[in-house]
Amino acid sequence: xxxxxxxxxxxxxxxxxxxxxxxxxxxxxxxxxxxxxxxxxxxxxxxxxxxxxxxxxxxxxxxxxxxxxxxxxxxxxxxxxxxxxxxxxxxxxxxxxxxxxxxxxxxxxxxxxxxxxxxxxxxxxxxxxxxxxxxxxxxxxxxxxxxxxxxxxxxxxxxxxxxxxxxxxxxxxxxxxxxxxxxxxxxxxxxxxxxxxxxxxxxxxxxxxxxxxxxxxxxxxxx
Amino acid sequence: xxxxxxxxxxxxxxxxxxxxxxxxxxxxxxxxxxxxxxxxxxxxxxxxxxxxxxxxxxxxxxxxxxxxxxxxxxxxxxxxxxxxxxxxxxxxxxxxxxxxxxxxxxxxxxxxxxxxxxxxxxxxxxxxxxxxxxxxxxxxxxxxxxxxxxxxxxxxxxxxxxxxxxxxxxxxxxxxxxxxxxxxxxxxxxxxxxxxxxxxxxxxxxxxxxxxxxxxxxxxxxxxxxxxxxxxxxxxxxxxxxxxxxxxxxxxxxxxxxxxxxxxxxxxxxxxxxxxxxxxxxxxxxxxxxxxxxxxxxxxxxxxxxxxxxxxxxxxxxxxxxxxxxxxxxxxxxxxxxxxxxxxxxxxxxxxxxxxxxxxxxxxxxxxxxxxxxxxxxxxxxxxxxxxxxxxxxxxxxxxxxxxxxxxxxxxxxxxxxxxxxxxxxxxxxxxxxxxxxxxxxxxxxxxxxxxxxxxxxxxxxxxxxxxxxxxxxxxxxxxxxxxxxxxxxxxxxxxxxxxxxxxxxxxxxxxxxxxxxxxxx
Numbered sequence: 001x002x003x004x005x006x007x008x009x010x011x012x013x014x015x016x017x018x019x020x021x022x023x024x025x026x027x028x029x030x031x032x033x034x035x036x037x038x039x040x041x042x043x044x045x046x047x048x049x050x051x052x053x054x055x056x057x058x059x060x061x062x063x064x065x066x067x068x069x070x071x072x073x074x075x076x077x078x079x080x081x082x083x084x085x086x087x088x089x090x091x092x093x094x095x096x097x098x099x100x101x102x103x104x105x106x107x108x109x110x111x112x113x114x115x116x117x118x119x120x121x122x123x124x125x126x127x128x129x130x131x132x133x134x135x136x137x138x139x140x141x142x143x144x145x146x147x148x149x150x151x152x153x154x155x156x157x158x159x160x161x162x163x164x165x166x167x168x169x170x171x172x173x174x175x176x177x178x179x180x181x182x183x184x185x186x187x188x189x190x191x192x193x194x195x196x197x198x199x200x201x202x203x204x205x206x207x208x209x210x211x212x213x214x215x216x217x218x219x220x221x222x223x
Numbered sequence: 224x225x226x227x228x229x230x231x232x233x234x235x236x237x238x239x240x241x242x243x244x245x246x247x248x249x250x251x252x253x254x255x256x257x258x259x260x261x262x263x264x265x266x267x268x269x270x271x272x273x274x275x276x277x278x279x280x281x282x283x284x285x286x287x288x289x290x291x292x293x294x295x296x297x298x299x300x301x302x303x304x305x306x307x308x309x310x311x312x313x314x315x316x317x318x319x320x321x322x323x324x325x326x327x328x329x330x331x332x333x334x335x336x337x338x339x340x341x342x343x344x345x346x347x348x349x350x351x352x353x354x355x356x357x358x359x360x361x362x363x364x365x366x367x368x369x370x371x372x373x374x375x376x377x378x379x380x381x382x383x384x385x386x387x388x389x390x391x392x393x394x395x396x397x398x399x400x401x402x403x404x405x406x407x408x409x410x411x412x413x414x415x416x417x418x419x420x421x422x423x424x425x426x427x428x429x430x431x432x433x434x435x436x437x438x439x440x441x442x443x444x445x446x447x448x449x450x451x452x453x454x455x456x457x458x459x460x461x462x463x464x465x466x467x468x469x470x471x472x473x474x475x476x477x478x479x480x481x482x483x484x485x486x487x488x489x490x491x492x493x494x495x496x497x498x499x500x501x502x503x504x505x506x507x508x509x510x511x512x513x514x515x516x517x518x519x520x521x522x523x524x525x526x527x528x529x530x531x532x533x534x535x536x537x538x539x540x541x542x543x544x545x546x547x548x549x550x551x552x553x554x555x556x557x558x559x560x561x562x563x564x565x566x567x568x569x570x571x572x573x574x575x576x577x578x579x580x581x582x583x584x585x586x587x588x589x590x591x592x593x594x595x596x597x598x599x600x601x602x603x604x605x606x607x608x609x610x611x612x613x614x615x616x617x618x619x620x621x622x623x624x625x626x627x628x629x630x631x632x633x634x635x636x637x638x639x640x641x642x643x644x645x646x647x648x649x650x651x652x653x654x655x656x657x658x659x660x661x662x663x664x665x666x667x668x669x670x671x672x673x674x675x676x677x678x679x680x681x682x683x684x685x686x687x688x689x690x691x692x693x694x695x696x697x698x699x700x701x702x703x704x705x706x707x708x709x710x711x712x713x714x715x716x717x718x719x720x721x722x723x724x725x726x727x728x729x730x731x732x733x734x735x736x737x738x739x740x741x742x743x744x745x
């Protein structure tokens with residue numbers, strides 16, 4: 001009799017324990033899933049964020065996958081703006097009609113601004129944005145300007161009068177100089193936005209094709 | 224098909240039975256090593272009348288010269304950081320000249336006219352008892368295998384982790400057909416090579432040392448064994464079944480140590496130092512005080528009557544090498560290739576000078592280009608890929624310039640060996656497509672970095688302007704607050720103004736425009 005009772009008790013305990021374990025595991029799974037869906041690129045989804053970097057598109061998803069480099073904990077819309085901003089060329093040339101790349105990225109996300117306003121990004125950027133945001137492909141808005149080859153500004157130093165107007169105009173701090181002293185362009189920092197050209201009173205700034213060394217040469221694609 | 228599989232299994236079983244490390248993929252090509260030395264000597268070329276030394280490092284980055292035109296330079300003198308004069312003479316020009324590069328572009332070079340003492344090669348530095356990184360750098364030792372890495376920094380990276388170097392791997396494989404410069408070197412200078420390995424072992428304090436060599440290089444193996452008998456060292460001479468590309472660094476490390484490297488990871492990260500056998504000898508020469516100023520070049524190909532290995536001074540043009548060895552090809556009818564028949568590139572100009580990475584000059588009649596046929600998914604390329612990739616799949620992404628997709632299919636792991644091209648029945652240039660994709664990816668990353676930096680500067684500038692504006696606003700408000708707080712001052716000023724206006728208005732007739740001038744005077 002006592003043996004039977006002990007056996008029964010043992011079975012009950014085992015069942016209870018099993019149930020408890022099952023409940024625990026299911027609830028923890030639910031918790032984990034909730035965490036992932038809330039924070040996207042939080043610490044719990046390292047592998048997920050690794051796959052998302054640099055231009056992977058949300059294939060068929062309603063919302064584009066948000067890039068992993070955005071800071072966790074920020075608003076999803078801010079992270080979406082960050083992702084769009086990361087695709088823009090950051091020339092800060094304002095040819096799009098907005099005062100910089102981030103304002104344009106914000107306008108694309110918040111005000112549904114057209115994605116074909118960025119001449120430096122060109123067709124490649126339009127393709128990327130269309131793919132990323134699930135928008136139709138459009139041609140570049142030719143009123144905004146043409147896509148040019150990489151270029152840099154050069155100051156004819158013998159003509160420069162040191163007026164500092166170009167320094168004030170440069171959006172990326174690529175011109176150095178002081179009042180009534182010669183100015184010069186830091187070639188590596190110049191984005192080729194041409195914003196320094198109009199303010200120059202003596203017209204001593206010109207744009208030249210960005211020269212690249214052999215270390216940046218691309219081996220050609222076979223025909 | 225089953226017969227092939229059975230043969231493959233049998234081959235694996237056979238190699239495993241012989242206790243030889245097996246390699247993934249690769250091709251067993253017929254041994255073709257022309258121009259091996261016959262009398263144990265390697266000929267040296269006569270000094271040319273011009274030496275052209277490109278001001279470029281192994282990445283292709285430009286170097287700033289530290290010499291000027293007209294200056295006399297000594298043998299072994301530094302011309303730029305990492306570039307040394309290969310003969311004494313005078314600098315007659317620093318100008319753009321064609322360089323040894325697939326782009327065929329001209330880059331700035333130092334042109335030296337050697338003087339009568341130019342051929343004298345004496346020790347420039349004092350011999351040191353132990354090899355140092357410093358010495359490797361001052362003697363300009365760079366890799367003679369293929370990539371031409373700076374040996375000093377490679378040794379530094381391998382030993383900087385504070386731990387003992389795990390493996391010193393001497394790469395004497397030289398798996399590519401038609402290249403036999405390392406094999407000739409081993410046949411003629413085996414004793415010196417063993418001395419060189421001994422100094423490298425002392426320098427790196429390695430736990431073990433392995434010389435990897437293809438097992439069909441019988442003469443070289445015999446010479447090395449003989450030298451090892453004279454000077455016994457605690458190292459393994461590991462003959463390997465000849466498979467192309469067994470000599471590729473990653474494949475060799477995988478085969479010898481069993482460690483699989485990640486994409487982008489270098490053996491130095493794992494405490495493995497992989498050094499070409501010729502580089503090892505150059506390192507030993509630097510210990511004795513000799514700078515690295517020449518290398519052995521294999522001259523071969525169907526249009527070369529007598530294939531030969533010759534010692535060529537850096538800066539000698541390809542045309543000069545061909546002329547001195549009795550060949551007169553023209554680029555119109557011949558195709559001159561350097562770097563090997565599979566992994567090399569065709570030269571655009573014969574004036575390009577020989578550098579540390581010029582292991583061979585192969586002259587062939589121009590071959591008609593064949594239009595590639597569509598991929599038929601035969602899968603042969605993935606069978607031979609030594610990196611274990613699916614080249615046929617990667618090709619689609621690389622062709623479509625889909626860099627994310629290419630990366631998913633292992634573009635970063637491709638070693639550009641050219642095995643897939645060789646087996647492709649459709650004649651598709653897979654490797655060149657991958658090369659293009661790799662370079663585009665590198666440039667994409669570079670552009671992204673520049674964009675990030677520009678964005679950062681833009682935001683810092685905006686912050687700075689905002690701060691300046693805020694400070695101006697604060698000053699204005701402070702001044703205003705001061706004025707408002709000092710109510711008497713405002714009251715007084717208003718009263719003064721009122722008095723003045725009354726004073727002027729009372730005479731009345733002089734009009735309003737006189738008022739400001741009076742105000743200005745008072």
